[in-house]
Amino acid sequence: MTAPLLSLDSVSKVFKVGGREIVAVDGVSLDVIAGECMAIVGESGSGKSTIANMILGVYPPSGGTVSLRGETLPARRTRAHRRAIQLVQQNPLSSLNPQRTVGASLRLPLDVHDIGDNAKRWTRVGALLEEVHLPADFRSRSPAALSGGQRQRVAIARALACESELVVLDEPTSALDVLVQARILKLLMELQRRRGLTFVFITHDLSVVRNIADRVAVFEKGRLVELGSVEAIFTDPSHPYTRSLIAAIPVVTSEEQALKESLTQKEEKIDHS
């Protein structure tokens, strides 16, 4: 097996809230292999966002280490560390500065990391837009003039601008309509293939996971309760929580209904209230 790109080694995070200690993430070890899409799945309070924030270095873990290509990432990330891991956020309405043009938002990573020839950066911004299937002249537009899907494409282009291998996708489509979601997911898969990206895909939506992820890590109350290939998780989930998650998904076809029912039969004795 190849060495992992990203590695969490018994990572935990404790928050102090009003004198009380809350364990948000409890001793999680997880390897992400280069080129894969690893889904991190859970409901609110599962710790999935905390994990994303520790990977990104928004705050350091309370215990354990996060390492990239075998190098332990420090609490204070250097500019190079930042460049290596990028984020696509849930809400493109807030992730783009409303007072700056799309072009200015996309130029920032190029300027900060001194990528490419200064004079050619404007052209490069246009190329980034084209890579996410937006016209290059969107450079001069304000985010307010864009639809939700277009804004999310810009946010994706910005994550690409750093040329990082690892992109954390934090619920990238849950604020979007279903038709737009399908196009954005399609784009993400295309970019992953073309650029050989590694995705950490944080989501609560298992039906999306089924169709985009290679492996799934299921979290409950800060603990990793199940880890496996997407096939295994959906055909034979071993943990009752995973089964209850799948059983709760609202579905649209009778085949899906049948799959859910076959899982709930295994589940009969368990009350998930």
Place this chain on the structure above:
Amino acid sequence: MTSPTLLIRDLHLAFGGYSGRVEVLHGISIHIRQGERVALVGESGSGKSVTARIVLGLLQMTRTARIGGLIAFEGQDIAKLTPRQHHRLRGTKMSMIFQDPTSSLNPVYRISEQFREVLRRGVPDIERTEADARAADLLADCSIGDPERVLTSYPFQLSGGLNQRVMIAMALANEPSLLIADEPGTALDVTVQAQTLKLMRELVARHDTAVLFISHNLGVVREFADRVYVIYKGRIVEHGRTADLFDDPRHPYTRALMDAIPRITGGGIPEIADASDTYLAPIIVHEGCAEPEVAP
């Protein structure tokens, strides 16, 4: 034949703004009979939520809103009601559940106090002790294990799922004939959402309450509704019984929506074409779902 609980016929809505007139609804017709669960499903901006707000009489006060068409509630044209009469209907004969339960409840009052207010709308001179006892019963009906604790709590002390159940109990407290649910449970976790929907379905069936269920989530609609209207850009494009519509979606827009939903059985993400003109094709009505010929 008795009149349907809610009849919307050729409803138009436009807003006059700085940038001219914006048409939001282009003449939609919906009917809901007693005890029926009817879903209005569409994407954001399709006009589904404004429809609910018009029925509730919340949009009529907006100065820039131009509303045309007929809305009849239990055979009575609501345009003929005074704002006062309309106000009296809300929370009694016609009640609502909103998307985010925690922000729909007032954080500075205990649940018991808010519940008393709700019950007073139905029975103005209800005694305090009687109201509290009734509230406890209603909460127990909503599978809330310890209603006493919930009643003495503030909304922020309860989980989102509990608050949602409290909202449902309040909405059904005065035995409404119509419940309008706008994206219920969308803000909740999937497992909690599934339980909430199941509970709501049981309760409205028991009380024979008609429901207008507004949602963007086709899966949720399939699990909850008897009949479905699909709305796109202020037009109803397809209307049919839930099973028919999901087994055999006929309108190009409904088909695109269905295709776009990732399946838990796999199959990848489909290629979705850009918005097409065919989405604006005329409405398709499935067998046995014609609008009633009632003249109120």
Place this chain on the structure above:
Amino acid sequence: MKRTVAILTSNPLSALGVVLVAAVVLSAIFADFIVPFPEHRGSVVDFTNFNRAPSWQNLFGTDLVGRDLFSRVIFAYRISLVLGVVVLVIAVPIGVTVGLVAGYLGGWTETVLMRITDVFLSIPPLVLAMSMMGLLEPTLTNGMLAVTAMWWPWYTRLVYNITRSEKEEGYVLAAELIGASKPHLIFREILPNCVPAILTKMTLDLGFVILIASSLSFLGLGVQPPTPDLGSMVADGAKYLPDSWWLTVFPGLAILVAVFGFNLLGDALREILGVDQ
């Protein structure tokens, strides 16, 4: 632009604000060409024409030494506006920077900076200005200093509050994760989002600075004669009420028009720039 025009034309008060402010500013700039007696801004004495009621020759009448009141009011606008602009040009950058830094950095920096701001905010503006003018010479420069000293904390408060909410927005996190520096985050990402609110407040404040400056000179603590000033004109004329009413009424109206105009324009700007209240 289309929206701006639509807002201005749909609300008559906004349109009035634009007209009043344009009238005040343009007349102040082109005072030399507009007024019939430009030399009357200084110490001219014309006893043949003193204390005349308004007429076609002297629209607002003349003062006690025979100077044309209309000419003096227009020149007083010029002084008031210059004063207002200078005060804001000094106070706004200070206030905004302090607010941004306190709001973004938080912790001890925030505590110290905001407590200092609170101390300034707790002193009534006119009282502080009066005591400063009492200690120092009552000159125009000192007057401006006093007004500036009381003005910056309001911008600190405003910008501090916006910064505190903006720094939680996703775009700040995005820039931080890209590796942008703190000055970039503060001045290039957050500051542009404060600008609409700052501009709106500046417009409103131009009116208030004029009012405060007039109050100071009404009390004899501001602009000194013979420089024309609306506040001192009102004060001087008040002794001759009600007979020589024009000595008070026209300078008073002039203050009203300026303050009212800037307020209306500020409200219009708030709507155009989409500033939340």
